[in-house]
Amino acid sequence: MDLEKRINAFAELGKFLGQFSRKEIKKLDHIQCNDTFFDALTMQIERAEEFNGWFTKDNVLYAFETWSNLLTKNNLTNWISSYDLKDIAPKNIAIVMAGNIPLVGFHDLLSTLISGNKVIAKQSSNDVRLLPLLVKYIEYVEPEFKGYVTFTNEKLTNFNAAIATGSNNTARYFEYYFGKYPNIIRKNKNSVAVLTGNETEEELKGLSEDIFRYFGLGCRSVSKLYVPVNYDFDKLFGAVYDYHDIINYKKYQNNYDYNKAVYLMSNFDLLENGFLMLKEDASYASPIATLFYEYYDDLENLKQRLYMDSEHIQCVVSSTLENAVPFGKTQQPSLTDYADGVDTMQFLTNLK
Numbered sequence: 458m459d460l461e462k463r464i465n466a467f468a469e470l471g472k473f474l475g476q477f478s479r480k481e482i483k484k485l486d487h488i489q490c491n492d493t494f495f496d497a498l499t500m501q502i503e504r505a506e507e508f509n510g511w512f513t514k515d516n517v518l519y520a521f522e523t524w525s526n527l528l529t530k531n532n533l534t535n536w537i538s539s540y541d542l543k544d545i546a547p548k549n550i551a552i553v554m555a556g557n558i559p560l561v562g563f564h565d566l567l568s569t570l571i572s573g574n575k576v577i578a579k580q581s582s583n584d585v586r587l588l589p590l591l592v593k594y595i596e597y598v599e600p601e602f603k604g605y606v607t608f609t610n611e612k613l614t615n616f617n618a619a620i621a622t623g624s625n626n627t628a629r630y631f632e633y634y635f636g637k638y639p640n641i642i643r644k645n646k647n648s649v650a651v652l653t654g655n656e657t658e659e660e661l662k663g664l665s666e667d668i669f670r671y672f673g674l675g676c677r678s679v680s681k682l683y684v685p686v687n688y689d690f691d692k693l694f695g696a697v698y699d700y701h702d703i704i705n706y707k708k709y710q711n712n713y714d715y716n717k718a719v720y721l722m723s724n725f726d727l728l729e730n731g732f733l734m735l736k737e738d739a740s741y742a743s744p745i746a747t748l749f750y751e752y753y754d755d756l757e758n759l760k761q762r763l764y765m766d767s768e769h770i771q772c773v774v775s776s777t778l779e780n781a782v783p784f785g786k787t788q789q790p791s792l793t794d795y796a797d798g799v800d801t802m803q804f805l806t807n808l809k
Contacts, residue, residue, distance in 0.1 A: 458601040460542055463571050464533045466599035471528025473594060477502065477521045490597045494590070501586050505559070509583050510708045512559055516671055517587070519788070520559040527792055536792040537571060540806050545573040547605075548808055551616035551638075553631065555623060556581025558671040560588060564792075565620050565801060566606070570595075572805040576606045577616050618808055620801065641804055643797050647680040647741040648787055650774035651759065652693075654685050656784070660776060661696030663785025667774055668733075669700045670788045672709055673745055676771045676796070677787040680743040682735075682750040683759055694730045704732035713746035741769050771797070 469489050476485055477498065484495050502521075505512040550569045554562030561584065569576050580588065589608055596602045613619075619635040621628075622643040631642045650664055667679040684690075704710050717734060720727055728735040738749040753759040756777070763773060775781035795801050 458573075458599070460537070460571075460573070462599050462601060463573070464530060464537075466595050466602060467528050467533055467567065467571065468530040469598045470591060470595055471525050474521045474525035474528070474591075477518055477525075479515055479518045479522065482518075490594060493597060494594050498590055501590060505587070508586060509556075510706075511557075511672055511674060512584070513706065517559045519670065523789055524560065524563060526789075532792060533571065537802070540572070540802050542572055542806060545806065548574050548617040549577055549615055550574050550805065551613045551619040551621075551635070552576055552578045553613075553619070553621035553623065554578060554580045554584070554588075556583030556585075557674045557676075559584065560591075561675070562622070563588060563591075564796070565622075566592075568801040568805060569620075570602070570605060572802060574805055574808075575604075577613060578606065578608050579610070579613055580608060618805075620804075622796070639804070639808055641797075641799055641801065643799075645742060646676045646769060646771040646797060647743075648677050648772045648774065648782075649681045649683060649741065649763070649770060650679045650784075651683045651753075651756075651763075651778055651781070652685070652688065652775075653756075653777055654688055656692075656776065658692075658696055660784040661693055662699065663783070664693075664774065665697040665700050666785045667787040668697065668748060669703055672703070672706070673743075675788065677790065679774055679787060680749065681738075681741050682748060683753050684750055686752050686754055688752070690728055690735060694728075694733075697733060698730070701730075701732050709746060712744065716744045716747055741766075 473488050473494065476483055476488060476495065482499060484491060502514060502517050505517050506514065552562060552565050552569065554565070562578070562580065566576055566578065566588065592606045616638070618639040620641045621631040621635060623631060625644045628642055628644040635642065650667065664679065671678060673680060704713060713732065717729070720734065720736065725736060734747045735750055736747055737751065739751060740749060743749040760778060763770060772787055773781045774784055774787060776784065
Protein backbone atom coordinates (compact mmCIF):
# COMPACT_ATOMS: atom_id res chain seq x y z
CA MET A 458 0.00 0.00 0.00
CA ASP A 459 1.47 3.35 -1.00
CA LEU A 460 1.91 6.32 1.32
CA GLU A 461 -0.77 8.41 -0.34
CA LYS A 462 -3.41 5.77 0.43
CA ARG A 463 -2.33 5.66 4.08
CA ILE A 464 -2.54 9.43 4.39
CA ASN A 465 -5.94 9.58 2.72
CA ALA A 466 -7.37 6.86 4.99
CA PHE A 467 -6.42 8.72 8.15
CA ALA A 468 -7.61 12.03 6.69
CA GLU A 469 -11.00 10.40 6.11
CA LEU A 470 -10.98 9.19 9.69
CA GLY A 471 -10.39 12.79 10.76
CA LYS A 472 -13.46 13.89 8.81
CA PHE A 473 -15.49 11.07 10.33
CA LEU A 474 -14.47 12.04 13.87
CA GLY A 475 -15.31 15.66 13.07
CA GLN A 476 -18.99 14.76 13.35
CA PHE A 477 -18.56 14.09 17.07
CA SER A 478 -17.95 17.21 19.12
CA ARG A 479 -18.89 18.40 22.60
CA LYS A 480 -21.15 20.97 20.98
CA GLU A 481 -23.15 18.43 19.00
CA ILE A 482 -23.09 15.02 17.38
CA LYS A 483 -24.34 15.47 13.84
CA LYS A 484 -24.34 13.02 10.94
CA LEU A 485 -23.10 14.59 7.70
CA ASP A 486 -23.84 13.45 4.17
CA HIS A 487 -20.37 13.53 2.63
CA ILE A 488 -18.51 11.25 5.09
CA GLN A 489 -17.32 7.90 3.77
CA CYS A 490 -18.81 4.73 5.28
CA ASN A 491 -21.04 6.81 7.54
CA ASP A 492 -24.06 4.52 7.31
CA THR A 493 -21.93 1.66 8.59
CA PHE A 494 -20.09 3.41 11.43
CA PHE A 495 -21.88 6.57 12.62
CA ASP A 496 -24.48 4.88 14.79
CA ALA A 497 -21.98 2.33 16.07
CA LEU A 498 -19.59 5.02 17.32
CA THR A 499 -22.46 7.07 18.74
CA MET A 500 -23.47 4.06 20.81
CA GLN A 501 -19.92 3.54 22.05
CA ILE A 502 -19.72 7.19 23.12
CA GLU A 503 -22.99 6.93 25.02
CA ARG A 504 -21.91 3.72 26.76
CA ALA A 505 -18.25 4.55 27.39
CA GLU A 506 -18.84 5.65 30.98
CA GLU A 507 -20.63 2.38 31.74
CA PHE A 508 -17.44 0.44 31.02
CA ASN A 509 -15.02 2.99 32.47
CA GLY A 510 -16.33 5.58 34.90
CA TRP A 511 -13.54 7.99 33.98
CA PHE A 512 -14.53 8.00 30.29
CA THR A 513 -17.29 10.57 30.46
CA LYS A 514 -19.05 11.60 27.28
CA ASP A 515 -17.41 15.02 27.47
CA ASN A 516 -13.90 13.57 27.75
CA VAL A 517 -14.43 11.04 24.97
CA LEU A 518 -15.74 13.73 22.65
CA TYR A 519 -12.84 16.00 23.61
CA ALA A 520 -10.43 13.25 22.50
CA PHE A 521 -12.32 12.89 19.21
CA GLU A 522 -12.23 16.65 18.62
CA THR A 523 -8.49 16.74 19.23
CA TRP A 524 -7.78 13.93 16.77
CA SER A 525 -10.21 15.29 14.20
CA ASN A 526 -8.28 18.57 14.19
CA LEU A 527 -4.97 16.75 13.75
CA LEU A 528 -6.01 14.22 11.11
CA THR A 529 -6.11 16.43 8.05
CA LYS A 530 -4.28 15.66 4.84
CA ASN A 531 -2.19 18.80 5.22
CA ASN A 532 -1.19 18.04 8.82
CA LEU A 533 -0.35 14.43 8.05
CA THR A 534 1.67 15.32 4.95
CA ASN A 535 3.66 18.00 6.76
CA TRP A 536 4.31 15.67 9.69
CA ILE A 537 5.75 12.79 7.69
CA SER A 538 7.69 15.01 5.28
CA SER A 539 10.63 14.93 7.71
CA TYR A 540 11.01 11.16 7.45
CA ASP A 541 12.19 8.78 4.75
CA LEU A 542 9.30 6.37 4.29
CA LYS A 543 10.42 4.91 0.97
CA ASP A 544 11.00 1.21 0.54
CA ILE A 545 9.98 0.26 4.07
CA ALA A 546 9.34 -3.47 4.36
CA PRO A 547 6.43 -3.84 6.81
CA LYS A 548 7.49 -5.05 10.23
CA ASN A 549 5.32 -6.21 13.11
CA ILE A 550 5.32 -3.68 15.94
CA ALA A 551 4.01 -4.82 19.33
CA ILE A 552 2.23 -1.93 21.06
CA VAL A 553 1.24 -2.18 24.71
CA MET A 554 -1.25 0.62 25.35
CA ALA A 555 -2.19 2.41 28.54
CA GLY A 556 -5.85 3.06 29.33
CA ASN A 557 -5.80 6.18 31.46
CA ILE A 558 -7.51 8.48 28.95
CA PRO A 559 -9.59 7.82 25.80
CA LEU A 560 -7.53 6.81 22.74
CA VAL A 561 -4.26 7.25 24.61
CA GLY A 562 -2.60 4.65 22.35
CA PHE A 563 -3.80 6.15 19.08
CA HIS A 564 -0.63 8.11 18.29
CA ASP A 565 1.50 4.96 18.48
CA LEU A 566 -0.95 3.13 16.21
CA LEU A 567 -1.05 6.05 13.77
CA SER A 568 2.75 6.34 13.67
CA THR A 569 3.15 2.63 13.06
CA LEU A 570 0.58 2.41 10.28
CA ILE A 571 1.49 5.66 8.53
CA SER A 572 5.13 4.52 8.44
CA GLY A 573 4.08 1.36 6.58
CA ASN A 574 4.41 -1.09 9.46
CA LYS A 575 1.90 -3.46 11.07
CA VAL A 576 0.47 -3.38 14.60
CA ILE A 577 0.00 -6.09 17.18
CA ALA A 578 -1.83 -4.21 19.93
CA LYS A 579 -2.41 -5.20 23.52
CA GLN A 580 -4.90 -2.74 24.97
CA SER A 581 -5.58 -1.87 28.56
CA SER A 582 -8.82 -3.38 29.85
CA ASN A 583 -9.87 0.20 30.64
CA ASP A 584 -10.01 1.19 26.97
CA VAL A 585 -10.85 -1.68 24.62
CA ARG A 586 -13.88 -0.48 22.65
CA LEU A 587 -13.13 2.79 20.90
CA LEU A 588 -9.89 2.07 19.06
CA PRO A 589 -10.92 -1.23 17.40
CA LEU A 590 -13.96 0.53 15.94
CA LEU A 591 -11.78 3.30 14.48
CA VAL A 592 -9.45 0.68 13.01
CA LYS A 593 -12.44 -1.00 11.38
CA TYR A 594 -13.38 2.34 9.88
CA ILE A 595 -9.90 2.75 8.39
CA GLU A 596 -10.09 -0.76 6.93
CA TYR A 597 -13.42 0.02 5.27
CA VAL A 598 -12.11 3.29 3.83
CA GLU A 599 -8.88 1.68 2.66
CA PRO A 600 -9.27 -2.12 2.32
CA GLU A 601 -5.51 -2.58 1.91
CA PHE A 602 -5.22 -1.87 5.64
CA LYS A 603 -6.95 -5.17 6.40
CA GLY A 604 -4.51 -7.43 8.19
CA TYR A 605 -2.33 -4.53 9.31
CA VAL A 606 -3.76 -4.37 12.86
CA THR A 607 -4.24 -7.25 15.25
CA PHE A 608 -5.70 -6.81 18.73
CA THR A 609 -4.85 -9.52 21.23
CA ASN A 610 -5.26 -10.38 24.90
CA GLU A 611 -2.71 -13.16 24.63
CA LYS A 612 1.05 -13.14 25.05
CA LEU A 613 2.66 -10.95 22.39
CA THR A 614 4.57 -12.98 19.81
CA ASN A 615 5.93 -12.68 16.27
CA PHE A 616 6.97 -9.04 16.48
CA ASN A 617 10.10 -7.20 15.38
CA ALA A 618 10.01 -4.19 17.73
CA ALA A 619 7.96 -2.95 20.66
CA ILE A 620 6.41 0.23 22.02
CA ALA A 621 5.14 -0.17 25.58
CA THR A 622 3.56 2.36 27.91
CA GLY A 623 2.86 1.74 31.57
CA SER A 624 3.85 2.52 35.14
CA ASN A 625 7.33 2.48 36.61
CA ASN A 626 6.56 -1.00 37.94
CA THR A 627 5.37 -2.43 34.62
CA ALA A 628 8.34 -0.81 32.86
CA ARG A 629 10.64 -3.25 34.62
CA TYR A 630 8.61 -6.12 33.17
CA PHE A 631 8.63 -4.47 29.73
CA GLU A 632 12.40 -4.05 29.86
CA TYR A 633 12.81 -7.74 30.66
CA TYR A 634 10.32 -8.97 28.07
CA PHE A 635 11.19 -6.58 25.22
CA GLY A 636 14.85 -6.00 26.06
CA LYS A 637 16.25 -8.06 23.17
CA TYR A 638 14.11 -6.18 20.61
CA PRO A 639 14.32 -2.58 19.45
CA ASN A 640 11.95 -0.82 21.83
CA ILE A 641 10.47 2.32 23.29
CA ILE A 642 9.46 1.83 26.92
CA ARG A 643 7.63 4.63 28.69
CA LYS A 644 7.31 5.07 32.45
CA ASN A 645 5.32 7.39 34.69
CA LYS A 646 5.62 11.05 33.89
CA ASN A 647 3.75 14.12 35.07
CA SER A 648 3.37 17.69 33.95
CA VAL A 649 4.00 20.86 35.91
CA ALA A 650 3.15 24.54 35.68
CA VAL A 651 5.45 27.41 36.61
CA LEU A 652 3.58 30.48 37.82
CA THR A 653 4.94 33.95 38.49
CA GLY A 654 1.88 35.53 40.09
CA ASN A 655 1.39 37.81 37.07
CA GLU A 656 -0.78 35.41 35.07
CA THR A 657 -3.98 36.79 33.61
CA GLU A 658 -7.36 35.34 34.53
CA GLU A 659 -7.54 33.89 31.01
CA GLU A 660 -4.23 32.09 31.50
CA LEU A 661 -5.33 30.67 34.85
CA LYS A 662 -8.59 29.48 33.33
CA GLY A 663 -6.48 27.77 30.69
CA LEU A 664 -4.45 26.18 33.47
CA SER A 665 -7.73 24.87 34.89
CA GLU A 666 -8.21 22.88 31.69
CA ASP A 667 -4.67 21.52 32.01
CA ILE A 668 -5.46 20.39 35.57
CA PHE A 669 -8.97 18.97 35.25
CA ARG A 670 -9.25 17.60 31.69
CA TYR A 671 -9.50 13.80 31.89
CA PHE A 672 -9.77 14.26 35.69
CA GLY A 673 -6.01 14.82 35.77
CA LEU A 674 -5.30 11.23 34.72
CA GLY A 675 -3.14 12.01 31.69
CA CYS A 676 0.63 12.31 31.69
CA ARG A 677 0.11 15.75 30.16
CA SER A 678 -2.22 16.75 33.00
CA VAL A 679 -0.69 19.31 35.35
CA SER A 680 -0.18 17.64 38.72
CA LYS A 681 2.16 20.17 40.33
CA LEU A 682 2.65 23.93 40.54
CA TYR A 683 5.79 25.93 41.14
CA VAL A 684 4.88 29.29 42.65
CA PRO A 685 6.90 32.24 43.98
CA VAL A 686 7.12 32.80 47.71
CA ASN A 687 3.97 34.51 49.05
CA TYR A 688 1.96 33.49 45.99
CA ASP A 689 -1.74 34.44 46.25
CA PHE A 690 -3.67 31.19 45.75
CA ASP A 691 -7.00 33.02 45.87
CA LYS A 692 -6.53 34.06 42.23
CA LEU A 693 -6.02 30.45 41.24
CA PHE A 694 -9.03 29.23 43.21
CA GLY A 695 -11.15 31.93 41.63
CA ALA A 696 -10.06 30.96 38.12
CA VAL A 697 -10.67 27.22 38.56
CA TYR A 698 -14.16 27.64 40.02
CA ASP A 699 -15.73 27.05 36.61
CA TYR A 700 -14.79 23.39 37.08
CA HIS A 701 -16.53 22.98 40.45
CA ASP A 702 -19.08 20.55 38.97
CA ILE A 703 -16.30 17.96 38.66
CA ILE A 704 -17.00 16.99 42.28
CA ASN A 705 -20.36 15.61 41.13
CA TYR A 706 -18.62 12.74 39.34
CA LYS A 707 -18.75 9.91 41.84
CA LYS A 708 -15.32 8.45 41.14
CA TYR A 709 -13.69 11.88 41.45
CA GLN A 710 -15.66 12.64 44.62
CA ASN A 711 -14.61 9.34 46.17
CA ASN A 712 -10.96 10.15 45.53
CA TYR A 713 -11.39 13.67 46.89
CA ASP A 714 -13.01 12.42 50.10
CA TYR A 715 -10.51 9.61 50.60
CA ASN A 716 -7.40 11.71 50.01
CA LYS A 717 -8.72 14.54 52.15
CA ALA A 718 -9.32 12.14 55.03
CA VAL A 719 -5.79 10.75 54.69
CA TYR A 720 -4.27 14.23 54.67
CA LEU A 721 -6.27 15.39 57.67
CA MET A 722 -5.45 12.28 59.70
CA SER A 723 -1.79 12.87 58.88
CA ASN A 724 -2.10 16.52 60.00
CA PHE A 725 -0.97 17.87 56.63
CA ASP A 726 -1.66 21.52 55.92
CA LEU A 727 -4.07 21.85 53.02
CA LEU A 728 -5.62 24.54 50.88
CA GLU A 729 -8.92 23.41 49.40
CA ASN A 730 -12.10 24.75 47.87
CA GLY A 731 -14.49 21.82 47.98
CA PHE A 732 -13.30 20.13 44.76
CA LEU A 733 -9.52 20.61 44.63
CA MET A 734 -6.87 20.28 47.31
CA LEU A 735 -3.49 21.98 47.23
CA LYS A 736 -0.70 20.36 49.22
CA GLU A 737 2.89 21.51 49.53
CA ASP A 738 4.94 18.55 48.40
CA ALA A 739 8.22 17.93 46.55
CA SER A 740 6.81 15.01 44.55
CA TYR A 741 5.58 15.28 40.96
CA ALA A 742 2.76 12.72 40.96
CA SER A 743 -0.20 13.98 42.95
CA PRO A 744 -3.32 11.89 43.66
CA ILE A 745 -6.63 12.60 41.91
CA ALA A 746 -8.31 15.78 43.19
CA THR A 747 -4.98 16.98 44.61
CA LEU A 748 -2.47 19.42 43.18
CA PHE A 749 0.99 19.55 44.70
CA TYR A 750 2.84 22.83 44.88
CA GLU A 751 6.31 24.01 45.76
CA TYR A 752 7.73 27.48 46.28
CA TYR A 753 10.71 28.86 44.38
CA ASP A 754 12.74 32.02 44.93
CA ASP A 755 14.91 32.04 41.80
CA LEU A 756 13.51 31.28 38.36
CA GLU A 757 16.90 30.40 36.86
CA ASN A 758 17.56 27.84 39.58
CA LEU A 759 14.11 26.39 38.99
CA LYS A 760 14.77 26.09 35.26
CA GLN A 761 17.95 24.16 36.01
CA ARG A 762 16.11 21.86 38.40
CA LEU A 763 13.37 21.13 35.88
CA TYR A 764 16.03 20.31 33.32
CA MET A 765 17.74 17.91 35.74
CA ASP A 766 14.39 16.26 36.50
CA SER A 767 13.27 16.05 32.87
CA GLU A 768 13.00 12.25 33.02
CA HIS A 769 10.05 12.71 35.40
CA ILE A 770 8.33 15.53 33.50
CA GLN A 771 6.16 15.21 30.39
CA CYS A 772 5.67 18.92 29.76
CA VAL A 773 6.02 22.29 31.46
CA VAL A 774 3.31 24.94 31.30
CA SER A 775 4.48 28.53 31.52
CA SER A 776 4.21 31.93 29.87
CA THR A 777 7.81 32.84 30.73
CA LEU A 778 9.97 29.74 30.13
CA GLU A 779 11.30 28.88 26.68
CA ASN A 780 9.76 25.89 24.87
CA ALA A 781 6.99 25.66 27.45
CA VAL A 782 3.42 24.70 26.63
CA PRO A 783 0.97 27.65 26.69
CA PHE A 784 -1.72 27.63 29.35
CA GLY A 785 -4.70 25.50 28.37
CA LYS A 786 -2.89 23.53 25.67
CA THR A 787 -1.39 20.48 27.39
CA GLN A 788 -4.12 18.17 26.09
CA GLN A 789 -3.81 19.49 22.54
CA PRO A 790 -0.42 18.12 21.43
CA SER A 791 0.63 18.28 17.80
CA LEU A 792 1.60 15.23 15.77
CA THR A 793 5.26 15.95 16.56
CA ASP A 794 4.73 16.13 20.33
CA TYR A 795 5.98 12.61 21.00
CA ALA A 796 5.48 11.08 24.42
CA ASP A 797 8.59 11.38 26.59
CA GLY A 798 10.23 13.36 23.77
CA VAL A 799 11.16 10.14 21.94
CA ASP A 800 10.56 10.43 18.19
CA THR A 801 8.39 7.40 17.48
CA MET A 802 8.49 7.91 13.72
CA GLN A 803 12.28 8.08 13.68
CA PHE A 804 12.41 4.89 15.73
CA LEU A 805 10.09 3.11 13.29
CA THR A 806 11.82 4.30 10.14
CA ASN A 807 15.24 3.29 11.47
CA LEU A 808 14.26 -0.34 12.03
CA LYS A 809 16.27 -2.77 9.92
